[in-house]
Structure formats: C-alpha cells, structure tokens
Amino acid sequence: MVTFRLAPAVADAFPGTRVALVTATGLRGREPWPRTATAVEELERRLADGTWSPADETDPRVEAWHAAYRSFGTNPRRVRPSVDALGRRLAKKGVLPRVNPAVDSYNAVSVRHGLPAGAFDLDRVTGDVDIRPAHGTEAFTPLGEPDAVETPKPGEIVYADAAGILTRHWNHRDAHRTRVTEDSARVVFALETLRADHDGGLLDTAADELRALLAPHAERTAVHHLDPARLHATV
Numbered sequence: 001m002v003t004f005r006l007a008p009a010v011a012d013a014f015p016g017t018r019v020a021l022v023t024a025t026g027l028r029g030r031e032p033w034p035r036t037a038t039a040v041e042e043l044e045r046r047l048a049d050g051t052w053s054p055a056d057e058t059d060p061r062v063e064a065w066h067a068a069y070r071s072f073g074t075n076p077r078r079v080r081p082s083v084d085a086l087g088r089r090l091a092k093k094g095v096l097p098r099v100n101p102a103v104d105s106y107n108a109v110s111v112r113h114g115l116p117a118g119a120f121d122l123d124r125v126t127g128d129v130d131i132r133p134a135h136g137t138e139a140f141t142p143l144g145e146p147d148a149v150e151t152p153k154p155g156e157i158v159y160a161d162a163a164g165i166l167t168r169h170w171n172h173r174d175a176h177r178t179r180v181t182e183d184s185a186r187v188v189f190a191l192e193t194l195r196a197d198h199d200g201g202l203l204d205t206a207a208d209e210l211r212a213l214l215a216p217h218a219e220r221t222a223v224h225h226l227d228p229a230r231l232h233a234t235v
Contacts, residue, residue: 002125002188003234004226007132010157011228014068018196019131019226020207022189023122023235024102026219029182033101036213039108040096048094054087055114062087062114064194065170072133072155074169082171083116100182105213106189113206115199116171116192120159121184122235124177127162131170131226134158140165141176159190188235189214196227 004021011017046052055062057076065081080088086107090096096107102119110117120129136154141147141164152158152168159166166175171192180187191206193199211221224233 001234002122003128003232004188004224005128005130005132005232006226006228006230007130008231009133010131011231013071014194015228016064016194016196017227018193018200018203020191020203021224021226021233021235022191022207022210022214023187023222023224024189024214024218024220025186027102027185027187027214028217029100029102029184031217033105033213033217035216036101036105036108039112039213040098040104043090043108043112044095047090054090054111055083056087056091057084059114061193061195061199065116068157068194069169072157073153074156074172079169079172081116081169082118082173083110083114085172086111087114100180101217102180102184102187102189102214106191106210109191109206109210109213112209113202115203115206117189117206117210118159118167118171118174119180119187119189120166120174120178121180122186122188123184124179125161125166129159129161129166131157131159134160134165138165140168142168143174143176143179146176 066076069076134152
C-alpha cells in the first residue's frame with residue numbers, strides 16, 4: 001500500500017486544495033473500453049457543434065491554477081497546468097489524444113470538468129508519495145523522455161516519492177517512470193481543485209465519473225481524499 005500525503009506547507013499556502021485519489025486494481029488495459037471511447041467522442045462532438053467548450057485561463061477553475069503557479073515561480077502561460085494545456089489542445093485540434101484506455105478516461109473527465117488530472121502506476125512508485133515543495137536537488141525524468149533529467153526549482157510544488165519527482169509544477173507533467181500503460185494493473189488517478197469551497201462537489205462528480213469508466217475493467221475501485229483536514233490517505 002502507498003500513503004499519499006499533503007504537506008502542511010502546501011495546505012497552508014493553498015487552503016482550498018482538495019485532491020480525489022481514484023484507485024483501480026486488477027486493471028485490464030488491453031480490452032475494449034467502449035464507455036471511454038464514447039465519452040471522448042461525445043466531448044469532441046459537442047465541441048464541433050458548439051454546445052460545449054473546454055475551460056480556458058479566464059475560467060475561475062483554471063485561473064486559480066495560474067495564480068498558484070505564479071506563486072511558486074512558474075509562468076503559467078509558458079508552462080501550463082495540465083487541464084489548461086489539454087483544453088487548449090482540444091480547442092485547437094478538435095480531438096483529444098488517444099493514449100490508452102486508462103489515460104483516455106482521465107483526460108476526458110479532466111477536460112469535461114475543468115479539473116487537472118494525472119495518474120501513477122503504483123507498481124512503479126517507490127515508498128510513499130508527498131505533495132510538497134521541491135527542495136531543488138531532486139531528479140525528474142519527463143514522460144516520453146526517458147533519457148532526460150530535470151531538476152525542479154526550490155519551492156515548486158511537486159508530487160514526489162522516495163526515488164524522485166513524479167510531477168513537475170504540481171500537475172504540468174508526469175514522470176516517465178510511473179507512466180500508465182496498457183499493462184498497468186494497479187493505478188491511482190489524482191483529480192485536483194484549489195477551490196474546494198466552490199468546486200468540491202464538482203470534484204466529487206468527476207471522481208465518480210472516472211470511477212464509473214474504470215470499474216468495468218478493474219477488479220476493484222475506490223476513492224480517497226486529501227485536503228487540509230485530511231493530510232494523508234493510504235491507497
């Protein structure tokens with residue numbers, strides 16, 4: 001089991017933080033996921049016919065992340081929060097990227113609700129995971145760049161395990177080591193808001209939707225939460 005911890009320094013600096021951790025064990029990523037395919041296609045259809053558009057940086061859900069990025073020294077227009085980058089890509093190209101069913105599921109839920117999302121293969125995580133300010137000495141290998149090594153800036157908010165950094169700039173980019181593939185059998189998905197007072201219910205709805213997409217293809221699913229009143233959860 002892996003314990004996720006929200007560092008007190010992060011809870012104090014961002015008191016509206018709430019993270020939904022959706023876990024899936026016994027995941028079967030190589031079978032057809034028709035509900036996920038339909039969810040992605042529905043978003044693309046609604047975008048095309050003008051009945052829906054993804055949240056952009058003028059939306060309070062995304063603007064809160066821009067403000068957070070600026071507070072720890074990241075320019076959010078150069079290094080965008082994941083949901084902002086994904087929404088911009090969808091608005092420009094008209095389609096979401098197809099990666100694998102598990103990743104496609106959280107991408108669809110993320111962009112539909114305007115909430116950042118990511119995922120980690122728990123069998124590739126070392127020890128427990130902390131959401132904390134970076135020390136500035138840790139190593140990070142970006143997703144899709146297995147030979148690259150970066151060092152986060154001190155104070156940058158990251159997810160980190162005992163072996164290194166799992167995300168940079170809180171949720172801008174995930175690490176290559178813990179990437180989710182078709183063969184990942186034990187996965188935790190993180191959905192996030194910095195506006196729990198406004199969007200806590202939206203976060204719960206998004207977590208339930210993601211769980212519903214995962215459940216037909218997993219032996220077991222569950223949802224846990226982190227916030228300033230619950231600084232740790234074991235998944």
